[in-house]
Amino acid sequence: MARIELSHVTKRWGGFYAVDDLSLVIEDNAFVTLLGPSGCGKTTTLRMIAGLETPTTGRITIDGVPVFDSEAGINVPANKRRVGFLFQNYALWPNMTVRKNIAFGLGNLREAGLSVSEEGEIRRDPLAKGQARKLTKEEIERVVQRVSEIVKIQPFLDRYPGELSGGQQQRVAIARTLAPGPRVLFMDEPLSNLDAKLRLEMRSELQRLHHSTGSTFVYVTHDQMEAMTLATRICLISNGVLQQYDEPLTIYGKPENTFVADFVGNPAINFINGHGHQGEDGSFTLSVLDHYEAVFVSSRKISAQEWYQEQESREAAVQKPDRPVAKENEDTLFQYPVRTVTGREESRDCLSPDDWVIGVRPEFLSICEDGPLEGEVFSAMPTGMETTVRIRVGNYLLTGVSFGKVTYQIGQKIRMEITGDGICLFSRRNGCLVTTGTLHMRHPDENDAG
Ligand code: ATP
Numbered sequence: 001m002a003r004i005e006l007s008h009v010t011k012r013w014g015g016f017y018a019v020d021d022l023s024l025v026i027e028d029n030a031f032v033t034l035l036g037p038s039g040c041g042k043t044t045t046l047r048m049i050a051g052l053e054t055p056t057t058g059r060i061t062i063d064g065v066p067v068f069d070s071e072a073g074i075n076v077p078a079n080k081r082r083v084g085f086l087f088q089n090y091a092l093w094p095n096m097t098v099r100k101n102i103a104f105g106l107g108n109l110r111e112a113g114l115s116v117s118e119e120g121e122i123r124r125d126p127l128a129k130g131q132a133r134k135l136t137k138e139e140i141e142r143v144v145q146r147v148s149e150i151v152k153i154q155p156f157l158d159r160y161p162g163e164l165s166g167g168q169q170q171r172v173a174i175a176r177t178l179a180p181g182p183r184v185l186f187m188d189e190p191l192s193n194l195d196a197k198l199r200l201e202m203r204s205e206l207q208r209l210h211h212s213t214g215s216t217f218v219y220v221t222h223d224q225m226e227a228m229t230l231a232t233r234i235c236l237i238s239n240g241v242l243q244q245y246d247e248p249l250t251i252y253g254k255p256e257n258t259f260v261a262d263f264v265g266n267p268a269i270n271f272i273n274g275h276g277h278q279g280e281d282g283s284f285t286l287s288v289l290d291h292y293e294a295v296f297v298s299s300r301k302i303s304a305q306e307w308y309q310e311q312e313s314r315e316a317a318v319q320k321p322d323r324p325v326a327k328e329n330e331d332t333l334f335q336y337p338v339r340t341v342t343g344r345e346e347s348r349d350c351l352s353p354d355d356w357v358i359g360v361r362p363e364f365l366s367i368c369e370d371g372p373l374e375g376e377v378f379s380a381m382p383t384g385m386e387t388t389v390r391i392r393v394g395n396y397l398l399t400g401v402s403f404g405k406v407t408y409q410i411g412q413k414i415r416m417e418i419t420g421d422g423i424c425l426f427s428r429r430n431g432c433l434v435t436t437g438t439l440h441m442r443h444p445d446e447n448d449a450g
Contacts, residue, residue: 043220050085051083054075122181144175257433267362283298377390
């Protein structure tokens with residue numbers, strides 16, 4: 001049982017802000033993944049919550065009790081926070097059996113009110129006073145049996161780590177971390193040493209482990225697939241700054257900005273620049289991909305003008321963090337990729353409120369016989385279950401996913417339409433999501449006829 005709250009937590013080294021004014025609530029029994037590109041501050045965040053790194057400023061509480069508070073001068077050491085760690089290098093003792101590896105930390109526990117249930121679960125009486133006690137051999141064995149059952153390594157208890165596969169060793173490391181009954185389990189890329197197949201298997205086991213232990217899990221990864229499949233909530237960070245904190249499907253379907261949209265999803269989202277404005281009926285008529293016309297209809301009623309006004313007043317209202325030292329690693333607007341055949345990037349100067357970016361997930365680009373979009377196959381990558389198709393439309397490259405056993409030839413002429421109501425409309429000026437909706441493309445000939 002643990003609810004973690006971070007308020008305005010900053011960690012900087014000189015003028016380098018590794019974590020910048022982070023506020024976050026990790027609910028009890030959540031499985032939160034800290035996700036972002038290399039060097040964005042994921043590990044530093046995890047280490048600060050765990051007590052392995054001291055924040056520069058801010059406050060962290062676990063179950064309402066402050067474990068760090070820069071103003072009150074509180075900094076509870078890691079070994080007093082009752083948390084467990086699991087890292088990439090799980091370093092088991094090679095000269096000890098699996099049983100001894102798991103039991104190792106249990107022998108060092110010394111607390112008043114400590115006991116072990118018949119089922120092998122560690123119990124702590126928070127009100128217990130008096131002399132601290134250690135666990136007996138029988139109690140330790142009961143705990144070892146319980147945790148080894150959870151991670152399915154009972155048959156290997158008398159083996160040495162060198163006699164186990166990588167996945168089995170990792171399970172021993174998990175059992176060892178679970179044994180003392182941590183209220184929070186911190187994991188830093190714990191599966192990255194495993195091969196792809198084993199990683200998939202271990203992911204599923206970690207999910208079941210989370211379900212069966214009821215602990216709070218905080219998990220660092222740069223692998224968006226891992227973050228998506230494991231988490232109850234993803235905390236996506238860039239340059240030390242929180243970008244979005246939401247459930248995985250919200251992050252995928254309603255990314256708050258172009259950075260989030262681009263980081264999550266494989267194959268990546270298509271960005272299409274559009275220029276135009278909102279009509280009286282609320283729809284947006286935009287010119288896109290050189291000579292196509294697109295009509296975007298929002299799923300909810302929205303006024304672009306009001307949206308911009310809200311953005312401006314929000315920006316003015318957001319209190320800029322009080323910085324004693326200027327941020328060297330300055331925040332810049334994310335340069336979303338518009339993929340073209342020549343790799344050419346479009347100029348982003350002189351943007352007006354009539355400049356938009358449309359985000360189309362590959363599964364919304366449907367190849368069909370009578371679609372309004374014309375293109376030719378640039379490349380096709382079948383995996384068996386689906387084929388990722390890169391399609392050239394004029395000078396632009398769009399990515400689509402086609403399910404089923406269809407084969408595509410390079411250069412093949414195809415037609416497409418954009419389907420679904422999950423198309424994202426971003427402002428090009430600040431990269432923020434305006435709304436989601438549908439996109440109807442019109443072929444240039446259709447425009448001429450009309
Ligand atoms: P990765 O996925 O590569 O592990 P990360 O998101 O976990 O990256 P962190 O380890 O949290 O990144 O580091 C965040 C930034 O802080 C990095 O740019 C790193 O170089 C910097 N940093 C970390 N530790 C120190 C230190 N002791 N002194 C100075 N800078 C540091």
